[in-house]
Amino acid sequence: MRRGLGESIAGLGAVATVVLTFLLLPMVIIAALSFSDSAYTTFPPPALSLRWYAAIAQSVSWRSSFLVSVAIASGSTVLALALGLGAALALTRGHFGFKKLIYTLMLAPLILPGIITALALYFFFAPLRMVGSPLAIVLGHAVLALPIALIILCATIQGVDERLEQAAASLGASRTVILRRITLPLIMPGLLSAAVFSFLSSFDEFFVALFLSTPTFQTLPIRIWSTLQYQIEPSVTAISTVLIGMTVGALVISQLMKAASARISTS
Amino acid sequence: MLLLPLLPALIALVVFFVYPVAMLLVRSLEHGPGGITLYWYEYLFRQPVYIRILINTVRISIEATAIALVLGYPLAYFLTRIRPTLAALLAAIISVPYFTSALVRTYAWIVLLGSGGVVNQSLVALGIPGAPFQLMYSETGVLIGLSYILLPFMVLLLFSVMNGIDLRLMQAAASIGASPLRAFVRVYFPLTLPGVAAGCLLAFIQALGSYITPALMGSLRETMLASVIQQNIDKLDQWSLAAALAVMLLAFTALAFALFNRLIGLERLFEAKW
Numbered sequence: 001m002r003r004g005l006g007e008s009i010a011g012l013g014a015v016a017t018v019v020l021t022f023l024l025l026p027m028v029i030i031a032a033l034s035f036s037d038s039a040y041t042t043f044p045p046p047a048l049s050l051r052w053y054a055a056i057a058q059s060v061s062w063r064s065s066f067l068v069s070v071a072i073a074s075g076s077t078v079l080a081l082a083l084g085l086g087a088a089l090a091l092t093r094g095h096f097g098f099k100k101l102i103y104t105l106m107l108a109p110l111i112l113p114g115i116i117t118a119l120a121l122y123f124f125f126a127p128l129r130m131v132g133s134p135l136a137i138v139l140g141h142a143v144l145a146l147p148i149a150l151i152i153l154c155a156t157i158q159g160v161d162e163r164l165e166q167a168a169a170s171l172g173a174s175r176t177v178i179l180r181r182i183t184l185p186l187i188m189p190g191l192l193s194a195a196v197f198s199f200l201s202s203f204d205e206f207f208v209a210l211f212l213s214t215p216t217f218q219t220l221p222i223r224i225w226s227t228l229q230y231q232i233e234p235s236v237t238a239i240s241t242v243l244i245g246m247t248v249g250a251l252v253i254s255q256l257m258k259a260a261s262a263r264i265s266t267s
Numbered sequence: 268m269l270l271l272p273l274l275p276a277l278i279a280l281v282v283f284f285v286y287p288v289a290m291l292l293v294r295s296l297e298h299g300p301g302g303i304t305l306y307w308y309e310y311l312f313r314q315p316v317y318i319r320i321l322i323n324t325v326r327i328s329i330e331a332t333a334i335a336l337v338l339g340y341p342l343a344y345f346l347t348r349i350r351p352t353l354a355a356l357l358a359a360i361i362s363v364p365y366f367t368s369a370l371v372r373t374y375a376w377i378v379l380l381g382s383g384g385v386v387n388q389s390l391v392a393l394g395i396p397g398a399p400f401q402l403m404y405s406e407t408g409v410l411i412g413l414s415y416i417l418l419p420f421m422v423l424l425l426f427s428v429m430n431g432i433d434l435r436l437m438q439a440a441a442s443i444g445a446s447p448l449r450a451f452v453r454v455y456f457p458l459t460l461p462g463v464a465a466g467c468l469l470a471f472i473q474a475l476g477s478y479i480t481p482a483l484m485g486s487l488r489e490t491m492l493a494s495v496i497q498q499n500i501d502k503l504d505q506w507s508l509a510a511a512l513a514v515m516l517l518a519f520t521a522l523a524f525a526l527f528n529r530l531i532g533l534e535r536l537f538e539a540k541w
Contacts, residue, residue, distance in 0.1 A: 012345050012348070023415075024363075026372070086272030115476050115496055116476070123290060146276060197366075204368035206479065207478070244363070
């Protein structure tokens with residue numbers, strides 16, 4: 001019977017390996033092709049070069065879309081963090097009714113299909129002549145990033161021992177002083193994690209950007225999208241690899257922050 | 268107490284999310300001057316093309332969700348049976364596709380599956396008869412692309428649910444004479460069902476609203492709801508019809524949630540950490 005179990009685990013391992021390969025191989029192949037010397041999608045690449053990275057770095061339109069996306073993601077990250085921090089403090093430390101309902105409502109933008117939110121915002125901003133306005137996209141992305149920031153910040157604040165704040169309060173510290181001197185330093189890793197994931201969510205966001213972009217003002221995903229309408233372009237392979245790299249970077253930072261957070265709470 | 272810091276987020280959410288979505292509903296009920304009307308919904312259901320797109324959208328979403336579940340379940344289960352440090356590492360690696368934009372993930376499959384793509388190159392090189400195959404611009408292409416998009420989420424959610432199940436239950440079943448298969452089917456699998464339902468619900472909702480994958484990997488026959496919503500804005504300038512279609516999508520989403528609530532209970536959704 002023991003052997004039966006071992007065999008089924010081995011079979012499971014084989015299936016798991018196949019699925020894992022299915023999950024990872026496309027990303028690995030894209031990354032490998034981005035360093036190809038060839039304009040064709042020959043795999044493995046016949047020779048290695050950085051020509052597609054040079055091509056995107058020199059292209060005015062790719063560069064401007066990249067900068068547009070960085071600016072919009074920065075703006076919406078700041079907004080989502082400010083709104084999310086306040087909400088997370090209230091929801092974890094406050095005492096009032098309907099907390100669960102409010103929390104669920106705030107997660108709604110994460111669950112609702114993106115095209116619905118995007119269409120609703122298009123109808124909202126079009127009469128205000130704000131289609132193509134960076135501010136409109138920043139506001140839309142901030143609403144979409146808010147639940148992400150909120151989930152991370154709520155979890156972080158819940159991990160902070162409330163007695164530290166109560167001790168400060170008993171010594172006469174005001175609410176602002178407690179926040180600035182006790183809570184904020186303790187949740188700094190979580191705040192950084194929330195910033196990273198909010199930034200990434202805006203940087204990669206598609207639907208709101210699609211509806212609120214104009215041909216002269218496009219975020220990076222919309223530029224990729226309009227390029228792909230016509231052709232498979234090797235420079236898109238390089239851009240894709242940059243985006244995958246950003247995701248890996250974000251995940252590494254969040255892991256480091258998790259470790260830092262664990263260190264803070266034990267010291 | 269401490270209600271004040273909540274207000275800015277709440278106001279932003281109401282102004283830039285709740286109100287616009289509510290106005291979407293209102294706009295779908297507008298036709299001509301005065302009053303509310305179901306004109307656009309009647310219009311929609313009188314056009315066979317829209318009926319077909321609605322059915323297609325639901326069917327393709329169910330199929331892609333099922334594929335993601337069938338592939339994701341064994342991988343998630345495998346992660347619970349290996350060393351926790353290795354499982355954590357693999358879960359971190361699986362988060363890379365999860366957090367990578369759907370646009371990039373779809374593009375990867377276009378490069379792989381195209382007629383001169385990596386898959387067909389390999390099949391031709393291996394001398395497979397009939398290669399190269401037409402893998403793109405078909406339902407096969409859409410299903411591969413969509414299930415690939417849903418899979419990392421499915422694996423990570425199932426893994427977190429399975430992590431909460433005590434594996435000693437299986438040992439207990441074995442100690443009273445159950446075979447490993449029987450212990451799995453009768454003890455373990457039923458315990459994972461709420462997680463399976465939560466994963467399928469959220470994956471299904473994500474599939475319903477998908478736009479990039481069917482547009483880039485499918486043909487006109489695989490047109491899904493989100494594409495026609497966008498076309499009605501971009502090409503046809505039919506705002507109210509687009510709104511009505513978006514409300515249909517919203518209704519399907521709500522229906523999926525209601526069904527889940529009836530069968531499992533919505534609170535189970537928030538128990539599953541994700």
